[in-house]
Amino acid sequence: MTKYFLYARKSTDEPDRQILSIEAQITELKEFAERENLEIVKEFIESQTAKIPGRPIFNEMIKRIESGEANGILAWHPDRLARNSIDGGQIIYLIDTERITALKFPTFWFDATPQGKFMLNIAFGQSKYYIDNLSENVKRGLRQKVRRGEQSGVAITDYLNDKVNHKIIPDPERFPLVRKLFELYATGEYSLKDLRNKMTSSGLISRNGKIFTISNIQMFLKNPFYYGAFYFNNELHQGAHKPAIAKKLFDKVQEVIARKAHKMKRGQKEYAFRSLLKCGECGCSITSETHKGYNYYRCTKKKDNCSQKYIREELLAEQISNIIQKVSLPLAWTKKMITELDKEKEENVQAEVTFAQNLKSKIAEHEETLDKLLDLQLSGVISTEEYAAKKQKILNQKIEISEKLKDFEQKGNRWLELCRNFILTANQAQIAALQRNFSEKKNFLKKIGSNPLLRERLVFVEYKNPWKLLENSFAEARGPAQQQAVCGVNSAPSEAGNRNFTTWLGD
Numbered sequence: 001m002t003k004y005f006l007y008a009r010k011s012t013d014e015p016d017r018q019i020l021s022i023e024a025q026i027t028e029l030k031e032f033a034e035r036e037n038l039e040i041v042k043e044f045i046e047s048q049t050a051k052i053p054g055r056p057i058f059n060e061m062i063k064r065i066e067s068g069e070a071n072g073i074l075a076w077h078p079d080r081l082a083r084n085s086i087d088g089g090q091i092i093y094l095i096d097t098e099r100i101t102a103l104k105f106p107t108f109w110f111d112a113t114p115q116g117k118f119m120l121n122i123a124f125g126q127s128k129y130y131i132d133n134l135s136e137n138v139k140r141g142l143r144q145k146v147r148r149g150e151q152s153g154v155a156i157t158d159y160l161n162d163k164v165n166h167k168i169i170p171d172p173e174r175f176p177l178v179r180k181l182f183e184l185y186a187t188g189e190y191s192l193k194d195l196r197n198k199m200t201s202s203g204l205i206s207r208n209g210k211i212f213t214i215s216n217i218q219m220f221l222k223n224p225f226y227y228g229a230f231y232f233n234n235e236l237h238q239g240a241h242k243p244a245i246a247k248k249l250f251d252k253v254q255e256v257i258a259r260k261a262h263k264m265k266r267g268q269k270e271y272a273f274r275s276l277l278k279c280g281e282c283g284c285s286i287t288s289e290t291h292k293g294y295n296y297y298r299c300t301k302k303k304d305n306c307s308q309k310y311i312r313e314e315l316l317a318e319q320i321s322n323i324i325q326k327v328s329l330p331l332a333w334t335k336k337m338i339t340e341l342d343k344e345k346e347e348n349v350q351a352e353v354t355f356a357q358n359l360k361s362k363i364a365e366h367e368e369t370l371d372k373l374l375d376l377q378l379s380g381v382i383s384t385e386e387y388a389a390k391k392q393k394i395l396n397q398k399i400e401i402s403e404k405l406k407d408f409e410q411k412g413n414r415w416l417e418l419c420r421n422f423i424l425t426a427n428q429a430q431i432a433a434l435q436r437n438f439s440e441k442k443n444f445l446k447k448i449g450s451n452p453l454l455r456e457r458l459v460f461v462e463y464k465n466p467w468k469l470l471e472n473s474f475a476e477a478r479g480p481a482q483q484q485a486v487c488g489v490n491s492a493p494s495e496a497g498n499r500n501f502t503t504w505l506g507d
Contacts (some may be wrong), residue, residue, distance in 0.1 A: 001039060002038070002039070002071055002072045002101060002102045003039055003041045003069070003071060003072060004038050004039060004040050004041065004070060004072040004073065004074045004104065005040075005041065005043075005044055005061050005064070005065065005069075005070045005072070005073050005074070005476065006026070006029055006030075006033070006042070006043045006044065006074045006075075006077045007043075007044045007046070007058070007061060007073055007080060007081065008020070008022045008025040008026050008029065008043070008045050008046070008076065008080065009025075009046045009047070009048070009050065009055075009075075009076070009080045009081075010025070010047065010151045011047060011048050011050070011060075012413070013048040015243070016242065020076060022045055022047065024075045024394075025080070026043065026045070026074065027107070028106055029074055029075070029076065029106070032074070032104070032106045032129070033074060035102065038074060038104060040073075040074065041069065042064075042069075042070070044057050044060070044061045045057070046058060046283055048074060048082040049080055049083070050079070050080075050081070050084065050087065050127075051083045051084055052084055053084055053086040053087050058081075058087065061073075062090060062094070064095060065099055065100060065123060066094070066099055066114055068099075070243075071098075071099065071101045071102065071103065072100065072101060072102035072103065073091075073100065073102075073103050073104070074104045074105075075103075075104075076105065076107060077105055077107050077123075078103075078105065078106055078108055078110075078120060078123040078124055079123070079124075079125060079126075079127035080481070081124075082124050082127065082128075083127045083128055084128060085124075085128060088121075088124035088125075088127075088128070091103075091120075091123075091124075092117060092120065092121065093477060094168055095112055095117060095120075096117075099456070100112075103120070108123060113216060120475070122354065135494050145353045147445045148240060149238055149239045149240030150166075150167065150168065150239070150240060151168065151225065151230040151232070152238060152243075155168045155171075155472075156220075156223065156225055157171075157174060157178065157204075157206070157207075157212075157220065158170065158171055158174045158177075158178035158220075158226065158244050159171055159225075159241065167240075167241070168241045169241070169242075170241075170242055170244070172182075172242070172316050173203070174204060175244060176244075177199060177202055177203060177204040178204070178220065178226065178244050179244050179245055179341055179410050180199070180202065181195065181199050181220060181221070182221065182226070182244075182245050182249050182250065182253050183249065184198065184254050185256060186222060186249060186253050186256060186286075187443075188256050188259070188260075189439055190258075192214045192217050192218055193214055193278065195217060196211075196212060196214055196216075196217045199212075199217070200212070202322070209366060218257075221253050221257060222254070222257070224236065224250070224416055225239065225241075225252065226243065226244045226245050227243050227244075227246065227247040227249075227250040227399070228241070228242075228243035228399060229246055229395070229399060231394075234388065235391065236387045236388075236391070236392040236395055237390070237482075238399060239396070240396060241361070246403050246407070247396070247399055247400055248400075248403065261311075263428050271288035271295055271297075271313075271425070271462070272313070272317075272438030272439050272442055273297060273313065273316055273317075273320075273438065273442055274286075274288045274297075275287070276288065276442055276445070276446070276452060277297070277452050277453065277454045277459070278451070278452070278453055278454070278455035279297070279299035279300075279301075279306060279308055279453070279455070280308075280454055280455025280456075281306050281307065282299065282301065282303045282304055282306045282308075283303065284299050284301060284302050284303055285299075285300050285302075285394075286298065286299060286300070286454050287299075288313075291461045293446045294312060294313070295312070295313035296310040296311065296312060296313065297310065297311050297313065297316055297454070298310045299454075308454070308455065308456070308457075309403070309457065311454065313438070315457070316454075316459065317441060318458040319458065320433075320441050320445050320459060320492055321433040321441060322431055322433070323333070323432065323445065323448075323449065323459065323461055324429050324430075324433040324441065324444050324445065324448065325429065325430055325433045326471050327426055327429055327448055327463065327467050327470050327471050328426065328427070328429035328430035328433065329423060329426035329427045329429065329470065330427075331427065334423055334424070334426075334427045337354075337419075337423050338420065338423060341416050341419055341420055341423075344416060345416050348416070354452065355408065356408055357403060358409065359401055359405040363399050363401050363402055363405065364393055366395075366398035366401065367398065367399060369394055370391060370394055370395065370398075372390075373387060373390055373391055373394065374387070420461040422466065426467075426470060429448075432444040442491060442494055445461065447464075448461075448463060448464060448467040449461035449462055449463050449464060449467070450462050
């Protein structure tokens with residue numbers, strides 16, 4: 001008498017609702033076995049797709065058939081046994097070698113004859129075709145979504161799935177929080193752990209109420225989705241969703257991440273002005289160390305003999321404060337320059353139109369370049385890898401220009417806004433100089449100057465433009481009362497100095 005193994009399978013990735021659940025298959029098969037007087041010696045239950053070989057329970061059943069424990073299989077349909085050519089061919093081979101002498105299906109007829117094996121082959125082929133066609137339909141749907149700028153799957157933190165319109169929309173609760181996450185980390189003053197703790201206290205938690213891990217925070221900071229792009233098949237695509245941040249902010253965050261990756265080893269003390277200065281005598285880096293509770297800075301003296309000595313951190317901070325104060329813009333200057341900028345703004349309406357049109361032309365050029373690049377890839381002139389790399393570069397450029405256009409259309413007179421921001425920043429320079437935050441002093445010094453040197457315990461720096469012009473304008477206006485002008489007391493700009501400085505900013 002033929003002994004049968006009962007095999008029931010259903011995987012979560014099978015969308016066909018006509019396929020019975022495992023429990024229903026077992027019930028139907030047992031009733032069928034009772035009607036047909038079939039002896040079931042063991043049941044094999046599996047919840048796994050059959051589109052690829054390697055199902056452990058199926059393989060175990062085949063091995064036990066080869067060992068002679070049973071010579072028949074009872075299943076709901078041939079597609080329960082195989083949806084790939086390897087597993088289907090293995091069953092056909094076992095029938096040819098008479099290890100399997102009977103296959104029973106309530107929904108399919110089979111007999112171990114040439115005609116029966118031919119029909120079984122067709123059934124296995126139809127099952128494979130269904131899977132292949134389903135896979136292709138899914139891929140085609142995904143590609144179409146990508147063309148529309150839509151990313152598939154569950155929306156990331158800061159966004160929600162709009163199940164009605166099938167789009168990804170901003171999460172009103174978390175949208176401003178993730179933007180704040182990027183803005184804080186871009187300052188360079190937060191570790192990932194400190195950032196996680198601060199944002200958790202601000203309410204940035206997962207949808208199920210759990211606190212994000214540090215690795216979660218790092219993944220957020222590296223995800224291009226937040227500036228309006230996403231990856232599909234390792235290829236960057238422009239999204240149609242609303243960006244949470246500008247790409248400029250995203251790039252700044254990546255710079256901070258790269259810088260922190262090469263920072264001090266874990267457990268080593270952090271010094272505010274380390275990696276800031278070079279030795280003015282030999283050009284080596286200025287390092288730092290602590291003696292008797294005080295922080296000192298000195299030349300590493302790695303090249304030649306160097307005569308430079310130590311300097312206390314407090315004295316170094318005082319000198320940096322004086323350098324910052326030299327470009328601190330007094331209130332009288334600030335008011336006068338803002339007035340000049342307001343007048344200039346009224347005279348630049350036509351310039352705005354021309355500038356916006358130029359940006360739109362550049363965007364159109366990049367779109368045309370992307371189309372030509374795709375044609376080259378489809379015609380086989382360039383490889384898929386070359387296409388993806390070049391496309392990513394051009395697409396990022398297009399996104400950056402689109403952001404400039406959007407920013408300009410929203411704000412207008414972009415350069416005037418930059419001038420205004422610079423003037424207001426210069427007006428705040430004295431605050432940075434006088435406060436006790438050494439990290440802020442370091443950041444402000446890097447903003448206004450380049451190539452800072454330490455020689456004979458004195459700090460020297462080359463002012464960047466327009467800070468250099470601002471410092472020169474102050475030097476002309478100060479005269480004997482230099483310190484008063486620096487501190488913004490009883491100071492007034494000369495007409496020539498104010499006009500030249502404002503004109504330079506406009507250029």
